[in-house]
Amino acid sequence: MQLIECVPNFSEGRRQDVIDEIVRCFKGKRGVYLLDSRADEDHNRLVISLVGAPAPIQDALIEAAKVALLYIDMNSHQGGHPRIGAVDVVPFTPIKDITMAECIDLAHKFGERYFNETGIPVYYYEEAAKIPERKRLEVIRKGQYEVLKDEAKNNPDRKPDVGGAGLHPTAGATVIGARKFLVAFNVNLDTNRVDIAKNIASAVRSSSGGFCHVKGIGLALEERGITQVSMNLVDYEKNSLYRVLEMIRMEAKRWGVNVIETEVYGMIPVNAILESAAYYLQIADFDPSQVLELQLLDLMGEKAE
Amino acid sequence: MQLIECVPNFSEGRRQDVIDEIVRCFKGKRGVYLLDSRADEDHNRLVISLVGAPAPIQDALIEAAKVALLYIDMNSHQGGHPRIGAVDVVPFTPIKDITMAECIDLAHKFGERYFNETGIPVYYYEEAAKIPERKRLEVIRKGQYEVLKDEAKNNPDRKPDVGGAGLHPTAGATVIGARKFLVAFNVNLDTNRVDIAKNIASAVRSSSGGFCHVKGIGLALEERGITQVSMNLVDYEKNSLYRVLEMIRMEAKRWGVNVIETEVYGMIPVNAILESAAYYLQIADFDPSQVLELQLLDLMGEKAE
Numbered sequence: 001m002q003l004i005e006c007v008p009n010f011s012e013g014r015r016q017d018v019i020d021e022i023v024r025c026f027k028g029k030r031g032v033y034l035l036d037s038r039a040d041e042d043h044n045r046l047v048i049s050l051v052g053a054p055a056p057i058q059d060a061l062i063e064a065a066k067v068a069l070l071y072i073d074m075n076s077h078q079g080g081h082p083r084i085g086a087v088d089v090v091p092f093t094p095i096k097d098i099t100m101a102e103c104i105d106l107a108h109k110f111g112e113r114y115f116n117e118t119g120i121p122v123y124y125y126e127e128a129a130k131i132p133e134r135k136r137l138e139v140i141r142k143g144q145y146e147v148l149k150d151e152a153k154n155n156p157d158r159k160p161d162v163g164g165a166g167l168h169p170t171a172g173a174t175v176i177g178a179r180k181f182l183v184a185f186n187v188n189l190d191t192n193r194v195d196i197a198k199n200i201a202s203a204v205r206s207s208s209g210g211f212c213h214v215k216g217i218g219l220a221l222e223e224r225g226i227t228q229v230s231m232n233l234v235d236y237e238k239n240s241l242y243r244v245l246e247m248i249r250m251e252a253k254r255w256g257v258n259v260i261e262t263e264v265y266g267m268i269p270v271n272a273i274l275e276s277a278a279y280y281l282q283i284a285d286f287d288p289s290q291v292l293e294l295q296l297l298d299l300m301g302e303k304a305e
Numbered sequence: 306m307q308l309i310e311c312v313p314n315f316s317e318g319r320r321q322d323v324i325d326e327i328v329r330c331f332k333g334k335r336g337v338y339l340l341d342s343r344a345d346e347d348h349n350r351l352v353i354s355l356v357g358a359p360a361p362i363q364d365a366l367i368e369a370a371k372v373a374l375l376y377i378d379m380n381s382h383q384g385g386h387p388r389i390g391a392v393d394v395v396p397f398t399p400i401k402d403i404t405m406a407e408c409i410d411l412a413h414k415f416g417e418r419y420f421n422e423t424g425i426p427v428y429y430y431e432e433a434a435k436i437p438e439r440k441r442l443e444v445i446r447k448g449q450y451e452v453l454k455d456e457a458k459n460n461p462d463r464k465p466d467v468g469g470a471g472l473h474p475t476a477g478a479t480v481i482g483a484r485k486f487l488v489a490f491n492v493n494l495d496t497n498r499v500d501i502a503k504n505i506a507s508a509v510r511s512s513s514g515g516f517c518h519v520k521g522i523g524l525a526l527e528e529r530g531i532t533q534v535s536m537n538l539v540d541y542e543k544n545s546l547y548r549v550l551e552m553i554r555m556e557a558k559r560w561g562v563n564v565i566e567t568e569v570y571g572m573i574p575v576n577a578i579l580e581s582a583a584y585y586l587q588i589a590d591f592d593p594s595q596v597l598e599l600q601l602l603d604l605m606g607e608k609a610e
Contacts, residue, residue, distance in 0.1 A: 005597070033604040035597075051601050095597065181597075241586055261589040270575070270598045277578045280585035281546055284566040292310070292340075292400065292486075293575045293602055296356050299338040300605045 001301030003096035004103060005181065006057050009088040010046040010068055011077050013039040018071045019046055025064035031056035035267070044079025045088070049267075051095060058110050061090060065118045065174070074145045074172040082138075084145045085120065085172030089137065092128075092178045095269060103178040104128045111162050111176045118171070121152070121163030125177035130161050137175060145172045183233040183272055184265035185241060187248050191257045194220045197227035200251045204229070204244055211239040211247075226260065236269070242276040270294065306606030308401035309408060310486065311362050314393040315351040315373055316382050318344040323376045324351055330369035336361035340572070349384025350393070354572075356400060363415050366395060370423045370479070379450045379477040387443075389450045390425065390477030394442065397433075397483045400574060408483040409433045416467050416481045423476070426457070426468030430482035435466050442480060450477045488538040488577055489570035490546060492553050496562045499525045502532035505556045509534070509549055516544040516552075531565065541574070547581040575599065 012018050019039045023046075026034045031053035039046045050057055065087045072086035092103045092110075107128035115122050129135040143151065145167075151158040152173065153166035160166075160173050167173050189197055197218030202208040205216040213235035220227050229248055233239055249259055271288065278286045288294050317323050324344045328351075331339045336358035344351045355362055370392045377391035397408045397415075412433035420427055434440040448456065450472075456463040457478065458471035465471075465478055472478050494502055502523030507513040510521040518540035525532050534553055538544055554564055576593065583591045593599050 003601070033601055033608075035600060035604070051597060245586055259587055262587045264588055264591060264595060266595065267597050267600070268595055270596050273579060273582045273596065276586055277582040281550055281581055282564055282567045283569055286569060290569060290572055291575050291578065292356065292572045293599060295340055295572070296308070296338055297598055297602050297605070299340070300602070303338075 001096065001298055002053060002098045003051060003301075004054050004057065004098060004106070005093040005095050006050045006061070006090065007093075008048050008050070008061060008064065008090045009083075010048070010064070010072070011044065011074065011079065011083050011086050011088055012046050012068070012072050013041050013044040013079065015071070018067070021067050021071070022046060022064050023048065025067060026050055026060050029056055029060050032060050040081075042079070043081035044077065045081045045083065054092075054098070054106055058106075058113070061087075061110070062114065062117055065114065065120065065171075069118055069120065069168075069171050073170040074149075075170065077145070082141045082144050083172075084123075084141050084148050085168075085174045087120065087171070087174045089125075089175045089177070090114075091126065091176075093181050094178075095181070100127055100178060100180065107176050107178045114174065114176065115163045118168075119163075120168045120171045121160035121166070121173045123173055123175045124161045125175050126179040128177040134161075140175055148173070180235050180237075181269050181272075183236045183241070183268050185231050185233055185244065186263040186265060187229045187231070187245060188221065188260045188262065189227050189229070189252060189257050190260050191227055191255065192220070192225050193255075194218060194227050196252075196255050196257055197229055200248055201229045201231075203251045204231070204247055211244060213239045214244060233272075236272040237275075240275050240279070241272060242279045306401065306603055307358055307403045308356060308606075309359050309362065309403060309411070310398040310400050311355045311366070311395065312398075313353050313355070313366060313369065313395045314388075315353070315369070315377070316349065316379065316384065316388050316391050316393055317351050317373070317377050318346050318349040318384065320376070323372070326372050326376070327351060327369050328353065330372060331355055331365050334361055334365050337365050345386075347384070348386035349382065350386045350388070359397075359403070359411055363411075363418070366392075366415070367419065367422050370419065370425065370476075374423055374425065374473075374476050378475040379454075380475065382450070387446045387449050388477075389428075389446050389453050390473075390479045392425065392476070392479045394430075394480045394482070396431065396481075398486050399483075400486070405432055405483060405485065412481050412483045419479065419481065420468045423473075424468070425473045425476045426465035426471070426478045428478055428480045429466045430480050431484040433482040439466075445480055453478070485540050485542075486574050486577075488541045488546070488573050490536050490538055490549065491568040491570060492534045492536070492550060493526065493565045493567065494532050494534070494557060494562050495565050496532055496560065497525070497530050498560075499523060499532050501557075501560050501562055502534055505553055506534045506536075508556050509536070509552055516549060518544045519549060538577075541577040542580075545580050545584070546577060547584045 035049040068086040111122040201216040201218040204210040216231035340354040373391040416427040506523040509515040521536035
């Protein structure tokens with residue numbers, strides 16, 4: 001059973017009737033499972049977390065985009081979060097029985113269909129970027145809707161990947177892409193010295209020469225009088241939790257500092273946990289299908305199809 | 306979503322048409338998921354692994370018992386595995402959102418219904434035993450069908466718990482019960498000295514004073530020139546994998562012996578893995594619903610209802 005995660009962001013976080021109508025597109029659909037939807041008034045933005053089969057998720061996205069097209073006008077939209085469109089970003093993430101290459105392909109095919117059916121131009125980002133600079137979302141979103149609406153027409157460097165004639169007059173553009181699942185992993189240290197947490201963070205993060213797929217900072221948890229190495233693992237398959245944690249434990253020893261506890265913030269794919277369990281328990285040839293609930297998930301998926 | 310596991314054993318492992326007809330009772334039923342079915346010719350026995358919601362599993366079991374009643378005659382049954390009935394044992398195991406107390410209650414209610422609808426008497430075993438000695442299956446099965454068919458009538462100590470007048474003339478009796486999920490966990494040691502493996506096994510198993518819910522033996526893996534502590538964890542919630550493994554690592558040090566690798570044999574509930582992962586990764590307040598696939602399983606379960 002192929003499973004992807006998709007977290008579309010819509011530029012509407014205030015009008016409850018519009019929010020409801022968008023969210024409704026993802027409910028009661030065979031093969032589409034709504035994990036979460038969160039509207040933020042300050043950001044004036046709606047973030048929806050979906051998991052399910054690629055085809056029905058794409059159908060639901062088109063339906064939701066048509067709702068956004070009807071009610072959201074970027075010319076009057078205001079909000080604290082950077083954005084360029086009524087449907088701002090649509091990332092596809094491989095979860096099960098689907099490769100990153102297939103998710104990239106899916107993003108590209110969906111981008112064409114999306115423009116054809118909604119008239120909203122598309123930029124590709126992250127792994128699905130066709131222009132290397134556009135891997136980074138902030139490059140595509142530079143100056144936001146207000147600047148991009150002119151530049152997309154007049155500056156060849158900023159033309160959309162699909163629908164090159166400029167932005168949609170009310171819905172702007174949508175950034176579609178493929179990316180790996182991001183795991184938020186924090187490690188708390190029994191020291192109040194932020195310099196130690198910062199030093200350890202710089203040892204593990206890619207920007208200062210550590211693990212290639214780890215981003216991290218050191219910070220104080222002031223109310224508790226301790227410090228934290230706060231990380232995003234942007235590829236948990238290449239930089240496993242256990243490897244990152246053991247590196248932090250090892251670095252912390254230099255100062256006689258210990259790990260108090262760790263925290264997984266938000267969702268995590270089961271394989272990220274199984275991999276670390278198999279390491280510490282030294283389980284040889286562990287097959288995730290030995291996990292009762294995962295086999296059940298497969299069987300349920302087959303029945304649902 | 307309430308989930309139980311059920312592993313009914315039928316006394317038929319040779320006639321493919323009968324096997325097929327029994328297995329068919331568990332297919333295509335809403336809320337019943339067939340994990341595995343295994344017929345053994347020597348044992349002349351069929352072992353079926355199910356997981357799903359309590360009510361539809363019980364309905365399917367009644368249906369299958371009626372098939373067994375029709376085709377299996379214990380008076381002519383022969384096979385290498387101890388048995389007392391055409392449907393020999395039916396254990397219920399709590400998996401998710403259901404307690405052991407509820408599974409015991411379920412076993413008792415099902416036992417009454419089962420006798421009413423099939424006429425096959427019932428013995429209760431393991432956690433559902435009403436007579437303490439009957440906790441152990443081997444006590445109930447002593448002398449097997451051939452001895453029990455007379456004793457059930459004539460020896461008050463061996464009367465069935467439900468349907469006290471003796472066994473069914475062709476289908477014998479069925480042992481129904483509730484038990485925890487059993488995890489088979491083996492630990493391989495870098496020594497060929499079986500005495501060391503046996504010594505460690507006796508340190509961890511309940512029968513010689515170790516962990517209360519661990520059974521284990523030490524044995525040689527002769528073709529590899531190493532040894533193994535082979536265990537059943539009969540309550541993985543009380544005796545976690547990590548705790549048992551760390552105890553073995555600690556004991557092994559006495560002889561300068563190391564753990565080469567471990568093996569989880571067969572199925573394992575996800576919580577048994579998550580618990581150990583949380584220990585080693587020091588994850589505070591880890592909630593299984595943070596695992597993407599487990600949340601998806603819940604959502605799928607809701608949709609299927």
